[in-house]
Amino acid sequence: MSTWSLKIGVVGFGSFGQFLAKTMIKQGHTLRATSRTDYSLLCLPMGIQFFRDVAAFLEADNDVILVCTSILSLSEVLSSMPLTCLKRSTLFVDVLSVKEHPRNLLIKVLPEESDILCTHPMFGPDSGKDGWQDLTFVYDKVRIRDEAICSSFLHIFASEGCRMLQMSCEEHDKIAAKSQFITHTIGRTLAEMDIKSTPIDTKGFHSLVQLKDTTIRDSFDLYSGLFLHNRFAVQEVWNCHPDGYFPKYSIHYCLLVLGKYRHSLY
Numbered sequence: 001m002s003t004w005s006l007k008i009g010v011v012g013f014g015s016f017g018q019f020l021a022k023t024m025i026k027q028g029h030t031l032r033a034t035s036r037t038d039y040s041l042l043c044l045p046m047g048i049q050f051f052r053d054v055a056a057f058l059e060a061d062n063d064v065i066l067v068c069t070s071i072l073s074l075s076e077v078l079s080s081m082p083l084t085c086l087k088r089s090t091l092f093v094d095v096l097s098v099k100e101h102p103r104n105l106l107i108k109v110l111p112e113e114s115d116i117l118c119t120h121p122m123f124g125p126d127s128g129k130d131g132w133q134d135l136t137f138v139y140d141k142v143r144i145r146d147e148a149i150c151s152s153f154l155h156i157f158a159s160e161g162c163r164m165l166q167m168s169c170e171e172h173d174k175i176a177a178k179s180q181f182i183t184h185t186i187g188r189t190l191a192e193m194d195i196k197s198t199p200i201d202t203k204g205f206h207s208l209v210q211l212k213d214t215t216i217r218d219s220f221d222l223y224s225g226l227f228l229h230n231r232f233a234v235q236e237v238w239n240c241h242p243d244g245y246f247p248k249y250s251i252h253y254c255l256l257v258l259g260k261y262r263h264s265l266y
C-alpha cells in the first residue's frame with residue numbers, strides 16, 4: 001500500500017476534528033483547518049494553519065478535505081463553501097455518525113472530479129483516549145478514482161490498529177440505528193432521570209451511571225443528528241400503526257406491568 005504524507009484540510013475543528021488532527025500530526029501529515037469558531041490560537045502550537053477565509057482554505061492545495069462538522073450543520077456548511085476555488089481534484093472524506101445523509105449531500109454538491117469517501121470512526125475522545133488499537137473504522141468508497149490517495153488516508157487508521165470495515169452507507173445506518181442510536185437514547189434518558197451513583201451501587205447500576213456520563217459528554221447536536229438524519233433510527237423509537245405512531249419499548253413495558261398488577265398497587 002502506498003503511503004505518503006498528506007495535506008489534510010479539516011472543516012469543523014470542534015471536539016472530534018481536534019481529536020483526529022492530533023493523531024494525524026503525530027503521523028507526519030500536514031494539517032490545515034477552518035471552522036465557524038476562530039481556532040487560530042489553539043492551532044498555532046499544534047503547527048496547524050487556521051483559515052478564517054474558506055476560499056483561501058480551499059485554494060490551499062489539500063490532498064484531502066476532512067469534513068468534521070456536526071450532522072445538523074453539514075448541509076449549511078457545504079452550501080456556504082465556494083467550491084469553485086478548488087484548484088484540483090480532491091478527496092472529500094466525512095466522519096459523520098450517520099452515513100446516507102452525508103453521502104447524498106456530497107454527491108449532490110461536489111464537483112464531479114472530487115472523490116468521496118464516507119467514513120465513521122466508531123470511537124471518539126473518550127473511547128479512543130488511550131489509542132485506536134482494535135477500535136472499528138467503517139468506510140464506504142462512494143466515488144474513488146485516485147486509489148493511492150484513498151489508501152494513504154485509510155492507512156492513517158489502519159496503522160493505528162483500527163479494525164477496518166468496508167460497508168455501504170445504508171448498511172451502516174441500519175446497524176447503527178439498532179446499536180449506537182439506542183445506546184445514546186438510553187444514556188440521554190438516564191440523564192433526564194438524573195441518575196447518580198449511590199453507596200450501594202450494583203455492577204449493573206454502575207454501568208448505567210457510566211453510560212449516562214459518557215453519553216452527555218457528546219453534544220446534543222450529535223444526538224439530534226443520529227435521530228433526525230438516520231431514516232432507520234425513527235423505526236427504533238416509533239411503532240408505525242394505521243392510527244398513527246406509538247412509542248416503542250419502555251413505555252410499553254411500564255403499561256404492561258401497570259395493567260397486569262393494577263389491583264395490587266398501593
Ligand SMILES: NC(=O)c1ccc[n+]([C@@H]2O[C@H](COP(=O)([O-])OP(=O)(O)OC[C@H]3O[C@@H](n4cnc5c(N)ncnc54)[C@H](O)[C@@H]3O)[C@@H](O)[C@H]2O)c1
Nearest residue numbers: 012013014015016036068069070071073096097124219222
Ligand atoms: N465525538 C465523537 O466521538 C465522534 C465520533 C465519530 C464521529 N463523530 C462525528 O464528528 C462530527 C463532529 O462531532 P463533534 O463531537 O465535534 O461534535 P458536533 O457533532 O457537535 O459537531 C461540532 C462541529 O460542528 C461545527 N458546527 C456546528 N454547528 C455549526 C454551524 N451551524 N455552522 C458551522 N459549523 C457548525 C462546529 O464548529 C464543530 O466543528 C459529527 O458529525 C459527529 O457525528 C463524532
Ligand SMILES: O=C(O)C(=O)C[C@]1(C(=O)O)C=C[C@@H](O)C=C1
Nearest residue numbers: 097122123124125126127128218
Ligand atoms: O468515545 C467517545 O467520546 C464517543 O462518544 C464515541 C461515540 C460513541 O461511543 O457513541 C460517539 C459518537 C460517534 O459516532 C462514535 C462513537
